[in-house]
Amino acid sequence: MNDEFELLYQxxxxxxxxxxxxxxxxxERAEDLAQEVFVRALAHRPEKPRAWLFAVAANLARDEARxxxxxxxxxxxxxxxxxxxxxxxxxxxxxxxxxxxxxxVRDALDTLTPRDREILLLWDAGLSYPEIxxxxxxxLGAVGTTLARARKRLVAxxxxxxxxxxxxxx
Amino acid sequence: xxxxxxxxxxxxxxxALPRLRCVEIESHLAECTPCxxxxxxIAALRDRTTAMLARLAPRRTVPPPxxxxxxxxxHRASEQARFRQRTAWAASVVVALGVGWGASxxxxxxxxxxxxxxxxxAATIPAAAPAGPPRTSADTAAPASSEAPADEAPAVLAAExxxxxxxAAPAPKPKPHGASRKAPVTSPAHLATLGGIPKxxxxxxxxxxxxxxxxxxxxxNGETPARIDGLPVTEAQTQAGDSGRRPLMxxxxxxxxxxxxxxxxxxxxxxxxxxxxxxxxxxxxxxPGAPVPAGRTGLGSALAFRHGDRMFAVTGSLPSDxxxxxxxxxxxxxxxx
Numbered sequence: 484m485n486d487e488f489e490l491l492y493q494x495x496x497x498x499x500x501x502x503x504x505x506x507x508x509x510x511e512r513a514e515d516l517a518q519e520v521f522v523r524a525l526a527h528r529p530e531k532p533r534a535w536l537f538a539v540a541a542n543l544a545r546d547e548a549r550x551x552x553x554x555x556x557x558x559x560x561x562x563x564x565x566x567x568x569x570x571x572x573x574x575x576x577x578x579x580x581x582x583x584x585x586x587x588v589r590d591a592l593d594t595l596t597p598r599d600r601e602i603l604l605l606w607d608a609g610l611s612y613p614e615i616x617x618x619x620x621x622x623l624g625a626v627g628t629t630l631a632r633a634r635k636r637l638v639a640x641x642x643x644x645x646x647x648x649x650x651x652x653x
Numbered sequence: 654x655x656x657x658x659x660x661x662x663x664x665x666x667x668x669a670l671p672r673l674r675c676v677e678i679e680s681h682l683a684e685c686t687p688c689x690x691x692x693x694x695i696a697a698l699r700d701r702t703t704a705m706l707a708r709l710a711p712r713r714t715v716p717p718p719x720x721x722x723x724x725x726x727x728h729r730a731s732e733q734a735r736f737r738q739r740t741a742w743a744a745s746v747v748v749a750l751g752v753g754w755g756a757s758x759x760x761x762x763x764x765x766x767x768x769x770x771x772x773x774x775a776a777t778i779p780a781a782a783p784a785g786p787p788r789t790s791a792d793t794a795a796p797a798s799s800e801a802p803a804d805e806a807p808a809v810l811a812a813e814x815x816x817x818x819x820x821a822a823p824a825p826k827p828k829p830h831g832a833s834r835k836a837p838v839t840s841p842a843h844l845a846t847l848g849g850i851p852k853x854x855x856x857x858x859x860x861x862x863x864x865x866x867x868x869x870x871x872x873x874n875g876e877t878p879a880r881i882d883g884l885p886v887t888e889a890q891t892q893a894g895d896s897g898r899r900p901l902m903x904x905x906x907x908x909x910x911x912x913x914x915x916x917x918x919x920x921x922x923x924x925x926x927x928x929x930x931x932x933x934x935x936x937x938x939x940x941p942g943a944p945v946p947a948g949r950t951g952l953g954s955a956l957a958f959r960h961g962d963r964m965f966a967v968t969g970s971l972p973s974d975x976x977x978x979x980x981x982x983x984x985x986x987x988x989x990x
Contacts, residue, residue, distance in 0.1 A: 501710045510712060521722050
Protein backbone atom coordinates (compact mmCIF):
# COMPACT_ATOMS: atom_id res chain seq x y z
CA MET A 484 0.00 0.00 0.00
CA ASN A 485 2.80 2.38 0.93
CA ASP A 486 4.69 1.53 -2.23
CA GLU A 487 1.58 2.10 -4.31
CA PHE A 488 1.06 5.48 -2.75
CA GLU A 489 4.72 6.34 -3.24
CA LEU A 490 4.39 5.52 -6.93
CA LEU A 491 1.22 7.54 -7.23
CA TYR A 492 2.87 10.43 -5.47
CA GLN A 493 5.96 10.45 -7.65
CA UNK A 494 3.98 10.07 -10.88
CA UNK A 495 1.19 12.54 -10.11
CA UNK A 496 2.68 15.28 -7.95
CA UNK A 497 3.90 17.43 -10.84
CA UNK A 498 0.62 17.07 -12.71
CA UNK A 499 -1.31 18.14 -9.63
CA UNK A 500 0.92 21.17 -9.14
CA UNK A 501 0.50 22.15 -12.79
CA UNK A 502 -3.25 21.64 -12.60
CA UNK A 503 -3.43 23.87 -9.53
CA UNK A 504 -1.09 26.44 -10.98
CA UNK A 505 -3.40 26.95 -13.93
CA UNK A 506 -6.15 27.76 -11.50
CA UNK A 507 -4.46 29.86 -8.84
CA UNK A 508 -1.67 31.32 -11.02
CA UNK A 509 0.77 31.27 -8.13
CA UNK A 510 3.53 28.65 -8.27
CA GLU A 511 4.26 28.52 -4.54
CA ARG A 512 0.62 28.41 -3.64
CA ALA A 513 0.06 25.66 -6.17
CA GLU A 514 2.78 23.59 -4.51
CA ASP A 515 1.33 24.23 -1.04
CA LEU A 516 -2.10 23.14 -2.20
CA ALA A 517 -0.69 20.08 -3.97
CA GLN A 518 1.00 18.97 -0.75
CA GLU A 519 -2.28 19.50 1.09
CA VAL A 520 -3.99 17.29 -1.47
CA PHE A 521 -1.56 14.45 -0.82
CA VAL A 522 -1.72 14.88 2.96
CA ARG A 523 -5.49 14.47 2.72
CA ALA A 524 -5.05 11.47 0.45
CA LEU A 525 -2.82 9.84 3.08
CA ALA A 526 -5.59 10.29 5.64
CA HIS A 527 -8.46 9.16 3.41
CA ARG A 528 -6.83 6.45 1.30
CA PRO A 529 -9.34 6.87 -1.57
CA GLU A 530 -10.28 3.91 -3.74
CA LYS A 531 -9.71 5.75 -7.02
CA PRO A 532 -6.79 7.90 -6.00
CA ARG A 533 -5.96 9.73 -9.22
CA ALA A 534 -9.44 11.04 -9.85
CA TRP A 535 -9.79 11.77 -6.12
CA LEU A 536 -6.57 13.80 -6.10
CA PHE A 537 -7.73 16.07 -8.90
CA ALA A 538 -11.19 16.41 -7.46
CA VAL A 539 -9.75 17.58 -4.15
CA ALA A 540 -7.28 19.82 -5.99
CA ALA A 541 -10.14 21.43 -7.92
CA ASN A 542 -12.03 22.04 -4.67
CA LEU A 543 -9.01 23.55 -2.99
CA ALA A 544 -8.40 25.79 -5.99
CA ARG A 545 -12.02 26.94 -5.85
CA ASP A 546 -11.67 27.74 -2.15
CA GLU A 547 -8.43 29.54 -2.88
CA ALA A 548 -10.08 31.60 -5.59
CA ARG A 549 -12.89 32.60 -3.25
CA UNK A 550 -10.41 33.52 -0.55
CA UNK A 551 -8.42 35.53 -3.05
CA UNK A 552 -11.52 37.44 -4.04
CA UNK A 553 -12.27 38.13 -0.41
CA UNK A 554 -8.80 39.42 0.18
CA UNK A 555 -9.03 41.36 -3.05
CA UNK A 556 -5.70 39.99 -3.90
CA UNK A 557 -4.92 40.15 -7.55
CA UNK A 558 -2.54 37.52 -8.64
CA UNK A 559 -0.61 38.18 -11.76
CA UNK A 560 1.18 35.77 -13.91
CA UNK A 561 3.89 38.06 -15.10
CA UNK A 562 5.02 39.67 -11.87
CA UNK A 563 6.78 37.55 -9.35
CA UNK A 564 5.61 34.14 -10.55
CA UNK A 565 8.40 31.99 -11.81
CA UNK A 566 7.37 30.05 -14.87
CA UNK A 567 8.88 27.25 -16.84
CA UNK A 568 12.57 27.51 -16.24
CA UNK A 569 14.60 27.78 -19.43
CA UNK A 570 17.83 25.84 -19.86
CA UNK A 571 19.73 29.08 -20.24
CA UNK A 572 19.32 32.60 -19.01
CA UNK A 573 17.30 34.41 -21.67
CA UNK A 574 18.04 37.89 -22.81
CA UNK A 575 15.75 40.64 -21.62
CA UNK A 576 14.15 40.79 -25.05
CA UNK A 577 13.56 37.05 -25.13
CA UNK A 578 12.10 37.15 -21.63
CA UNK A 579 9.64 39.86 -22.62
CA UNK A 580 8.59 37.86 -25.66
CA UNK A 581 8.12 34.74 -23.59
CA UNK A 582 6.11 36.57 -21.01
CA UNK A 583 3.86 38.02 -23.67
CA UNK A 584 3.29 34.60 -25.17
CA UNK A 585 2.41 33.14 -21.78
CA UNK A 586 0.02 36.00 -21.08
CA UNK A 587 -1.56 35.45 -24.45
CA VAL A 588 -2.15 31.74 -23.78
CA ARG A 589 -3.54 32.49 -20.37
CA ASP A 590 -5.92 35.06 -21.80
CA ALA A 591 -7.01 32.54 -24.41
CA LEU A 592 -7.64 29.96 -21.70
CA ASP A 593 -9.69 32.46 -19.78
CA THR A 594 -12.04 32.90 -22.73
CA LEU A 595 -13.26 29.29 -22.37
CA THR A 596 -16.31 28.47 -20.36
CA PRO A 597 -15.52 27.10 -16.90
CA ARG A 598 -16.75 23.66 -17.96
CA ASP A 599 -14.63 23.56 -21.14
CA ARG A 600 -11.59 24.83 -19.27
CA GLU A 601 -12.02 22.26 -16.51
CA ILE A 602 -12.29 19.37 -18.98
CA LEU A 603 -9.28 20.55 -20.94
CA LEU A 604 -7.11 20.98 -17.84
CA LEU A 605 -8.13 17.61 -16.45
CA TRP A 606 -7.26 15.96 -19.76
CA ASP A 607 -3.95 17.76 -19.83
CA ALA A 608 -3.28 16.64 -16.26
CA GLY A 609 -3.48 13.05 -17.48
CA LEU A 610 -6.94 11.94 -16.47
CA SER A 611 -8.74 9.46 -18.71
CA TYR A 612 -12.15 10.06 -20.24
CA PRO A 613 -13.91 7.90 -17.61
CA GLU A 614 -12.08 9.73 -14.81
CA ILE A 615 -13.01 13.11 -16.27
CA UNK A 616 -16.61 12.00 -16.64
CA UNK A 617 -16.70 10.75 -13.07
CA UNK A 618 -15.26 13.94 -11.65
CA UNK A 619 -17.25 16.45 -13.66
CA UNK A 620 -20.53 14.57 -13.92
CA UNK A 621 -20.34 14.73 -17.70
CA UNK A 622 -21.57 11.75 -19.74
CA LEU A 623 -18.68 9.66 -20.97
CA GLY A 624 -19.68 10.23 -24.59
CA ALA A 625 -19.72 13.98 -24.08
CA VAL A 626 -16.11 14.21 -22.96
CA GLY A 627 -14.74 13.94 -26.52
CA THR A 628 -17.24 16.51 -27.78
CA THR A 629 -16.33 18.93 -25.01
CA LEU A 630 -12.61 18.43 -25.56
CA ALA A 631 -12.98 19.00 -29.31
CA ARG A 632 -14.83 22.26 -28.68
CA ALA A 633 -12.40 23.43 -26.00
CA ARG A 634 -9.34 22.78 -28.14
CA LYS A 635 -10.78 24.64 -31.10
CA ARG A 636 -11.83 27.60 -29.00
CA LEU A 637 -8.51 27.80 -27.23
CA VAL A 638 -6.56 27.89 -30.49
CA ALA A 639 -8.98 30.34 -32.07
CA UNK A 640 -8.81 32.69 -29.08
CA UNK A 641 -5.04 32.48 -29.09
CA UNK A 642 -4.86 33.34 -32.78
CA UNK A 643 -7.13 36.35 -32.28
CA UNK A 644 -4.93 37.46 -29.40
CA UNK A 645 -1.79 37.17 -31.49
CA UNK A 646 -3.38 39.08 -34.34
CA UNK A 647 -4.30 41.90 -31.98
CA UNK A 648 -0.79 41.97 -30.54
CA UNK A 649 0.74 42.00 -33.99
CA UNK A 650 -1.42 44.93 -35.06
CA UNK A 651 -0.58 46.78 -31.85
CA UNK A 652 3.16 46.35 -32.37
CA UNK A 653 3.20 47.31 -36.06
CA UNK B 654 -19.53 3.70 -43.94
CA UNK B 655 -20.19 7.34 -43.16
CA UNK B 656 -17.42 9.67 -42.08
CA UNK B 657 -16.16 9.51 -38.55
CA UNK B 658 -17.56 12.23 -36.27
CA UNK B 659 -15.10 14.86 -35.12
CA UNK B 660 -15.58 14.11 -31.40
CA UNK B 661 -14.86 10.45 -32.05
CA UNK B 662 -11.64 11.32 -33.84
CA UNK B 663 -10.60 13.31 -30.77
CA UNK B 664 -11.42 10.33 -28.59
CA UNK B 665 -9.57 8.04 -31.02
CA UNK B 666 -6.43 10.20 -30.85
CA UNK B 667 -6.82 10.46 -27.06
CA UNK B 668 -6.89 6.64 -26.94
CA ALA B 669 -10.22 6.72 -25.21
CA LEU B 670 -12.05 4.26 -27.46
CA PRO B 671 -12.46 0.51 -27.09
CA ARG B 672 -10.04 -1.59 -29.07
CA LEU B 673 -12.71 -2.88 -31.45
CA ARG B 674 -13.85 0.62 -32.36
CA CYS B 675 -10.26 1.67 -32.95
CA VAL B 676 -9.86 -1.16 -35.47
CA GLU B 677 -13.01 -0.05 -37.29
CA ILE B 678 -11.83 3.55 -37.41
CA GLU B 679 -8.38 2.59 -38.66
CA SER B 680 -9.82 0.48 -41.47
CA HIS B 681 -12.08 3.39 -42.44
CA LEU B 682 -9.22 5.88 -42.36
CA ALA B 683 -7.25 3.67 -44.70
CA GLU B 684 -9.94 4.12 -47.34
CA CYS B 685 -11.30 7.64 -46.63
CA THR B 686 -9.19 10.63 -47.55
CA PRO B 687 -11.46 13.32 -45.99
CA CYS B 688 -11.41 11.47 -42.66
CA UNK B 689 -7.64 11.12 -42.83
CA UNK B 690 -7.40 14.86 -43.45
CA UNK B 691 -9.72 15.54 -40.55
CA UNK B 692 -7.69 13.21 -38.34
CA UNK B 693 -4.46 15.02 -39.23
CA UNK B 694 -6.02 18.42 -38.52
CA ILE B 695 -7.33 17.24 -35.19
CA ALA B 696 -3.95 15.74 -34.33
CA ALA B 697 -2.31 19.08 -35.09
CA LEU B 698 -4.92 20.93 -33.05
CA ARG B 699 -4.38 18.52 -30.20
CA ASP B 700 -0.62 18.92 -30.30
CA ARG B 701 -0.94 22.67 -30.46
CA THR B 702 -3.19 22.93 -27.42
CA THR B 703 -0.89 20.61 -25.52
CA ALA B 704 2.08 22.82 -26.41
CA MET B 705 0.18 25.97 -25.43
CA LEU B 706 -0.81 24.55 -22.09
CA ALA B 707 2.73 23.37 -21.48
CA ARG B 708 3.76 27.03 -21.41
CA LEU B 709 1.39 27.59 -18.53
CA ALA B 710 3.38 25.59 -16.07
CA PRO B 711 5.33 26.54 -13.00
CA ARG B 712 9.03 25.92 -12.89
CA ARG B 713 10.11 22.35 -12.69
CA THR B 714 8.78 21.07 -9.42
CA VAL B 715 10.43 18.50 -7.21
CA PRO B 716 8.11 16.61 -4.91
CA PRO B 717 9.07 17.00 -1.26
CA PRO B 718 9.92 13.77 0.56
CA UNK B 719 6.79 11.74 1.07
CA UNK B 720 7.89 11.13 4.66
CA UNK B 721 7.31 14.82 5.35
CA UNK B 722 3.74 14.56 4.13
CA UNK B 723 3.21 11.37 6.13
CA UNK B 724 4.41 13.19 9.22
CA UNK B 725 1.98 16.04 8.56
CA UNK B 726 -0.86 13.58 8.01
CA UNK B 727 -0.07 11.72 11.24
CA HIS B 728 0.18 14.96 13.21
CA ARG B 729 -3.15 16.15 11.85
CA ALA B 730 -4.80 12.81 12.64
CA SER B 731 -3.60 12.95 16.24
CA GLU B 732 -4.85 16.53 16.59
CA GLN B 733 -8.23 15.55 15.22
CA ALA B 734 -8.38 12.60 17.62
CA ARG B 735 -7.55 14.91 20.50
CA PHE B 736 -10.22 17.35 19.38
CA ARG B 737 -12.79 14.55 19.13
CA GLN B 738 -11.78 13.34 22.58
CA ARG B 739 -12.21 16.80 24.06
CA THR B 740 -15.54 17.26 22.32
CA ALA B 741 -16.76 13.88 23.56
CA TRP B 742 -15.64 14.73 27.09
CA ALA B 743 -17.41 18.07 27.03
CA ALA B 744 -20.53 16.47 25.59
CA SER B 745 -20.52 13.77 28.27
CA VAL B 746 -20.25 16.42 31.00
CA VAL B 747 -23.23 18.27 29.53
CA VAL B 748 -25.24 15.05 29.27
CA ALA B 749 -24.33 14.05 32.82
CA LEU B 750 -25.43 17.44 34.14
CA GLY B 751 -28.65 17.21 32.17
CA VAL B 752 -29.40 13.70 33.41
CA GLY B 753 -28.59 14.71 36.97
CA TRP B 754 -30.86 17.71 36.80
CA GLY B 755 -33.62 15.68 35.25
CA ALA B 756 -33.30 12.95 37.84
CA SER B 757 -33.33 15.42 40.71
CA UNK B 758 -36.44 17.00 39.25
CA UNK B 759 -38.14 13.62 39.08
CA UNK B 760 -37.18 12.81 42.65
CA UNK B 761 -38.19 16.24 43.99
CA UNK B 762 -40.69 17.44 41.44
CA UNK B 763 -42.10 20.26 43.49
CA UNK B 764 -39.22 21.57 45.53
CA UNK B 765 -37.64 23.64 42.79
CA UNK B 766 -40.87 24.74 41.24
CA UNK B 767 -42.39 25.74 44.53
CA UNK B 768 -39.45 27.97 45.29
CA UNK B 769 -39.50 29.39 41.86
CA UNK B 770 -43.16 30.08 41.44
CA UNK B 771 -44.56 30.69 44.86
CA UNK B 772 -45.95 34.15 44.99
CA UNK B 773 -45.89 36.33 48.06
CA UNK B 774 -49.57 35.61 48.50
CA ALA B 775 -48.99 31.89 48.35
CA ALA B 776 -46.23 32.20 50.87
CA THR B 777 -48.82 33.29 53.41
CA ILE B 778 -50.43 29.89 53.44
CA PRO B 779 -48.13 28.28 55.97
CA ALA B 780 -48.42 31.35 58.14
CA ALA B 781 -52.19 31.15 58.07
CA ALA B 782 -52.31 27.48 58.72
CA PRO B 783 -50.04 26.62 61.58
CA ALA B 784 -51.59 24.34 64.06
CA GLY B 785 -51.41 26.09 67.37
CA PRO B 786 -52.24 29.73 67.66
CA PRO B 787 -55.87 30.70 67.91
CA ARG B 788 -57.36 32.22 64.83
CA THR B 789 -59.73 35.00 64.16
CA SER B 790 -63.24 34.15 63.34
CA ALA B 791 -62.61 35.26 59.82
CA ASP B 792 -59.96 32.76 59.01
CA THR B 793 -60.88 29.98 61.36
CA ALA B 794 -63.84 27.77 60.92
CA ALA B 795 -64.99 24.56 62.35
CA PRO B 796 -62.50 21.81 62.87
CA ALA B 797 -63.13 18.61 61.07
CA SER B 798 -64.18 16.97 64.26
CA SER B 799 -66.85 14.34 64.19
CA GLU B 800 -69.04 16.42 66.45
CA ALA B 801 -69.16 19.38 64.21
CA PRO B 802 -72.17 19.80 61.99
CA ALA B 803 -71.54 19.04 58.37
CA ASP B 804 -72.41 22.47 57.22
CA GLU B 805 -69.93 24.04 59.55
CA ALA B 806 -67.08 21.76 58.82
CA PRO B 807 -65.62 22.98 55.61
CA ALA B 808 -63.01 25.31 56.01
CA VAL B 809 -63.11 28.18 54.09
CA LEU B 810 -61.37 30.28 52.34
CA ALA B 811 -60.81 32.16 49.64
CA ALA B 812 -59.92 33.79 46.69
CA GLU B 813 -63.19 34.87 45.37
CA UNK B 814 -63.43 35.24 41.66
CA UNK B 815 -62.58 38.83 41.23
CA UNK B 816 -60.94 40.78 38.53
CA UNK B 817 -57.82 41.64 40.44
CA UNK B 818 -55.93 39.92 43.22
CA UNK B 819 -56.11 43.08 45.29
CA UNK B 820 -59.86 43.05 45.14
CA ALA B 821 -59.91 39.41 46.03
CA ALA B 822 -58.41 39.83 49.46
CA PRO B 823 -61.17 41.58 51.32
CA ALA B 824 -64.00 39.88 49.55
CA PRO B 825 -64.50 36.77 51.63
CA LYS B 826 -66.15 37.43 54.91
CA PRO B 827 -67.14 34.07 56.31
CA LYS B 828 -69.54 34.22 59.14
CA PRO B 829 -68.15 33.38 62.48
CA HIS B 830 -69.35 30.03 63.66
CA GLY B 831 -69.93 28.95 67.13
CA ALA B 832 -68.06 25.79 66.39
CA SER B 833 -64.96 27.72 65.69
CA ARG B 834 -64.83 28.90 69.26
CA LYS B 835 -65.03 25.32 70.41
CA ALA B 836 -62.24 24.24 68.16
CA PRO B 837 -59.19 22.97 69.96
CA VAL B 838 -55.97 24.72 69.12
CA THR B 839 -54.48 21.45 67.97
CA SER B 840 -57.30 20.73 65.65
CA PRO B 841 -56.15 18.77 62.64
CA ALA B 842 -58.16 20.88 60.29
CA HIS B 843 -57.30 24.47 59.64
CA LEU B 844 -58.55 27.11 57.43
CA ALA B 845 -56.34 28.65 54.89
CA THR B 846 -56.72 31.87 53.11
CA LEU B 847 -55.32 31.44 49.68
CA GLY B 848 -53.95 34.27 47.73
CA GLY B 849 -52.75 34.35 44.19
CA ILE B 850 -55.43 32.17 42.74
CA PRO B 851 -55.13 32.66 39.06
CA LYS B 852 -57.71 34.44 37.10
CA UNK B 853 -59.98 31.99 35.32
CA UNK B 854 -59.55 29.66 38.23
CA UNK B 855 -56.97 27.75 36.32
CA UNK B 856 -53.99 26.34 38.08
CA UNK B 857 -50.55 25.74 36.82
CA UNK B 858 -50.11 22.00 36.92
CA UNK B 859 -46.38 22.08 36.40
CA UNK B 860 -44.04 19.17 36.96
CA UNK B 861 -44.35 15.60 35.83
CA UNK B 862 -47.88 14.35 36.04
CA UNK B 863 -49.17 10.90 35.41
CA UNK B 864 -52.72 10.05 34.40
CA UNK B 865 -54.29 7.17 36.25
CA UNK B 866 -57.39 5.08 36.04
CA UNK B 867 -59.69 5.44 38.99
CA UNK B 868 -58.63 2.04 40.33
CA UNK B 869 -55.02 2.98 39.76
CA UNK B 870 -55.58 6.24 41.62
CA UNK B 871 -57.02 4.34 44.58
CA UNK B 872 -54.08 1.99 44.59
CA UNK B 873 -51.64 4.86 44.27
CA ASN B 874 -53.21 6.84 47.09
CA GLY B 875 -53.61 3.89 49.41
CA GLU B 876 -57.29 4.72 49.81
CA THR B 877 -60.03 6.40 47.85
CA PRO B 878 -58.68 9.74 46.71
CA ALA B 879 -60.47 12.84 47.84
CA ARG B 880 -63.34 13.68 45.56
CA ILE B 881 -66.88 14.94 45.56
CA ASP B 882 -69.21 12.03 46.05
CA GLY B 883 -71.81 11.49 43.41
CA LEU B 884 -70.03 13.18 40.52
CA PRO B 885 -68.45 11.25 37.67
CA VAL B 886 -64.67 11.22 37.71
CA THR B 887 -63.25 12.29 34.37
CA GLU B 888 -59.58 12.19 35.18
CA ALA B 889 -57.14 11.37 37.94
CA GLN B 890 -53.61 12.63 37.91
CA THR B 891 -50.79 12.16 40.34
CA GLN B 892 -47.39 13.57 40.89
CA ALA B 893 -44.89 11.38 42.71
CA GLY B 894 -43.75 12.64 46.06
CA ASP B 895 -40.66 11.87 48.11
CA SER B 896 -40.26 8.30 49.12
CA GLY B 897 -42.46 7.60 52.09
CA ARG B 898 -44.76 10.53 51.30
CA ARG B 899 -48.14 10.10 49.80
CA PRO B 900 -48.42 11.56 46.36
CA LEU B 901 -50.10 14.72 45.20
CA MET B 902 -53.40 13.69 43.66
CA UNK B 903 -55.77 15.69 41.48
CA UNK B 904 -59.20 14.27 40.67
CA UNK B 905 -61.27 15.97 37.99
CA UNK B 906 -65.03 15.55 38.05
CA UNK B 907 -67.72 16.89 35.83
CA UNK B 908 -70.85 18.56 36.98
CA UNK B 909 -74.15 18.14 35.21
CA UNK B 910 -73.62 21.63 33.83
CA UNK B 911 -70.45 20.50 32.11
CA UNK B 912 -68.15 22.41 34.41
CA UNK B 913 -65.14 20.53 35.65
CA UNK B 914 -64.02 20.80 39.21
CA UNK B 915 -60.80 19.46 40.56
CA UNK B 916 -60.20 18.08 44.00
CA UNK B 917 -56.61 18.31 45.09
CA UNK B 918 -55.17 16.26 47.90
CA UNK B 919 -51.60 16.14 49.03
CA UNK B 920 -48.93 17.35 51.40
CA UNK B 921 -49.56 20.87 52.64
CA UNK B 922 -46.49 22.31 51.00
CA UNK B 923 -47.24 20.71 47.67
CA UNK B 924 -50.88 21.75 47.52
CA UNK B 925 -50.13 25.28 48.66
CA UNK B 926 -47.38 25.48 46.09
CA UNK B 927 -49.78 24.24 43.45
CA UNK B 928 -52.39 26.80 44.38
CA UNK B 929 -49.89 29.57 44.79
CA UNK B 930 -49.20 29.82 41.13
CA UNK B 931 -48.73 32.94 39.17
CA UNK B 932 -51.94 34.60 38.10
CA UNK B 933 -52.81 34.43 34.47
CA UNK B 934 -51.00 31.21 33.71
CA UNK B 935 -53.12 28.59 32.16
CA UNK B 936 -53.40 24.99 33.13
CA UNK B 937 -53.86 24.10 29.52
CA UNK B 938 -50.24 24.22 28.56
CA UNK B 939 -48.80 22.60 31.61
CA UNK B 940 -51.23 19.90 32.55
CA PRO B 941 -50.58 16.91 30.40
CA GLY B 942 -53.83 15.77 28.97
CA ALA B 943 -55.93 18.03 31.15
CA PRO B 944 -59.16 18.70 29.33
CA VAL B 945 -60.50 22.18 29.40
CA PRO B 946 -64.23 22.42 28.94
CA ALA B 947 -65.30 24.73 26.23
CA GLY B 948 -67.69 26.60 28.47
CA ARG B 949 -65.10 27.36 31.06
CA THR B 950 -64.97 31.06 30.74
CA GLY B 951 -66.00 32.35 34.13
CA LEU B 952 -63.82 33.38 36.98
CA GLY B 953 -62.48 30.63 39.10
CA SER B 954 -62.17 30.00 42.80
CA ALA B 955 -60.42 27.68 45.12
CA LEU B 956 -61.30 26.52 48.59
CA ALA B 957 -58.87 24.65 50.75
CA PHE B 958 -58.42 23.35 54.22
CA ARG B 959 -55.77 21.55 56.10
CA HIS B 960 -56.24 18.20 57.74
CA GLY B 961 -53.19 17.06 59.66
CA ASP B 962 -50.25 17.10 57.31
CA ARG B 963 -52.54 16.96 54.31
CA MET B 964 -54.25 19.74 52.49
CA PHE B 965 -57.44 19.42 50.48
CA ALA B 966 -58.65 21.88 47.91
CA VAL B 967 -61.49 22.17 45.45
CA THR B 968 -61.07 24.34 42.41
CA GLY B 969 -63.45 25.23 39.66
CA SER B 970 -65.18 27.99 37.81
CA LEU B 971 -68.10 28.04 40.15
CA PRO B 972 -69.75 30.61 42.36
CA SER B 973 -68.26 30.59 45.85
CA ASP B 974 -71.48 29.23 47.35
CA UNK B 975 -71.42 26.25 45.05
CA UNK B 976 -67.77 25.70 45.77
CA UNK B 977 -68.44 25.89 49.48
CA UNK B 978 -71.15 23.27 49.06
CA UNK B 979 -68.62 21.09 47.29
CA UNK B 980 -66.26 21.51 50.21
CA UNK B 981 -68.93 20.37 52.63
CA UNK B 982 -69.48 17.25 50.57
CA UNK B 983 -65.75 16.66 50.48
CA UNK B 984 -65.56 17.08 54.23
CA UNK B 985 -68.29 14.51 54.68
CA UNK B 986 -66.48 12.10 52.47
CA UNK B 987 -63.27 12.54 54.47
CA UNK B 988 -65.07 11.78 57.69
CA UNK B 989 -66.39 8.60 56.25
CA UNK B 990 -62.96 7.73 54.91
